Amino acid sequence: MAGKTEIPAALKADLPPTKWGKILAATPVIMAVIATMLAGLASSEMTKAQYDRSLAAQIQSKAGDQWSYYQAKKLRSAFAHNSLDLLTAAGETHPLDATVLAKTDDATIAAFSKNELPKIAPAKFSGNVQTALNALENSAPETEISADLVKVKDGDLEDALKSAQQAALDFDNVTKPINKNSDKLDDVLMAGDNGAFRSFSAARLRYTAARYDAESRLNQVIASVYELQVRKSNASAEKHHARSGKFFYGMLAAQLAVIIATFAIAARQRNFLWSVAAAAGLAAISFSVYVFLYV
Numbered sequence: 001m002a003g004k005t006e007i008p009a010a011l012k013a014d015l016p017p018t019k020w021g022k023i024l025a026a027t028p029v030i031m032a033v034i035a036t037m038l039a040g041l042a043s044s045e046m047t048k049a050q051y052d053r054s055l056a057a058q059i060q061s062k063a064g065d066q067w068s069y070y071q072a073k074k075l076r077s078a079f080a081h082n083s084l085d086l087l088t089a090a091g092e093t094h095p096l097d098a099t100v101l102a103k104t105d106d107a108t109i110a111a112f113s114k115n116e117l118p119k120i121a122p123a124k125f126s127g128n129v130q131t132a133l134n135a136l137e138n139s140a141p142e143t144e145i146s147a148d149l150v151k152v153k154d155g156d157l158e159d160a161l162k163s164a165q166q167a168a169l170d171f172d173n174v175t176k177p178i179n180k181n182s183d184k185l186d187d188v189l190m191a192g193d194n195g196a197f198r199s200f201s202a203a204r205l206r207y208t209a210a211r212y213d214a215e216s217r218l219n220q221v222i223a224s225v226y227e228l229q230v231r232k233s234n235a236s237a238e239k240h241h242a243r244s245g246k247f248f249y250g251m252l253a254a255q256l257a258v259i260i261a262t263f264a265i266a267a268r269q270r271n272f273l274w275s276v277a278a279a280a281g282l283a284a285i286s287f288s289v290y291v292f293l294y295v
Contacts, residue, residue: 077216131148
C-alpha cells in the first residue's frame with residue numbers, strides 16, 4: 001500500500017522556484033495519490049471476487065437440493081413401475097370401471113382412466129437462457145457453455161428461475177386434489193370388490209409413476225438454471241480476480257514513479273529521472289484505465 005509522501009525541506013529548498021520546479025515537487029504527491037487509488041481498486045475487485053465465489057457456493061448448494069429431489073422422484077417413479085409390473089404379473093388386471101370414479105372430478109377421471117396428467121403453463125425462458133440450458137443439457141464443453149452465458153444477463157437468469165419454480169408449484173397445486181381423491185378411493189375400494197381394487201391399484205401406480213416423472217423433470221429444469229447461475233457467478237469472480245491483479249500491477253508502477261520522482265528531486269540530472277517517473281506514472285494510469293474499461 002502506498003503511504004503518505006512528504007518532500008524534505010532541504011530538497012524543497014533545492015528546487016528551482018519555477019513552473020518546472022513546482023511540477024517536479026508535485027509529481028511524487030500525485031503519483032502517491034494514484035497509487036493509493038489503484039490499491040483501493042485492487043482491494044475492491046478482490047472483495048467482489050470473494051463475494052461472487054461465496055455466492056456461487058450458496059447457489060451450488062441449492063442446485064444440489066434440486067438434483068436430490070430429481071433423483072428421489074425418479075427412484076419413486078421406478079418403484080411405481082416395478083410395483084405395477086409385479087401386480088400385472090401376479091394376476092390379470094382390467095381397465096378401471098368408470099363408475100368407480102363417478103363421484104370424482106374430471107382431472108381425477110382423466111388421470112386414472114386415461115393416465116393423463118393435468119396441463120400447466122410451461123416455464124418461459126429468453127432465447128439466450130434457453131440456448132445455454134440446451135448446451136448444459138447436452139453436456140457441451142465448458143467453453144461453449146461459457147460463451148453462451150456471456151450473452152445471458154443476471155436478470156434473465158432470475159426470471160428463468162422464478163418461471164421454473166412457478167411451473168413446479170403450479171403442477172403441485174393441480175395434482176393435490178387428484179392425490180386426495182386417490183387416497184379416498186383407496187380407502188373405499190380396499191374394503192370392497194377385489195377386482196375393482198386391483199384395477200384401481202394398477203391405474204393408481206400408472207398415475208403415480210407418470211406424476212413423479214413429470215415432477216422430476218420440473219426439478220431438473222430448476223437445478224439446471226441454478227447451475228447456470230453458479231457458472232455465471234464463478235465467471236464474474238474470475239473476472240474480478242483478474243482485474244484486481246492488474247490494478248495491483250498498476251499500483252506498483254505508480255509507486256515506482258513516486259520513488260523515481262523523489263530521486264529526481266535530489267539528483268542533478270532531474271530532467272531524465274523525472275521523465276522516467278512521468279513515463280512510469282503515465283503507463284500506470286493508462287494501463288489502469290484500460291483494465292477499468294475493457295477487462
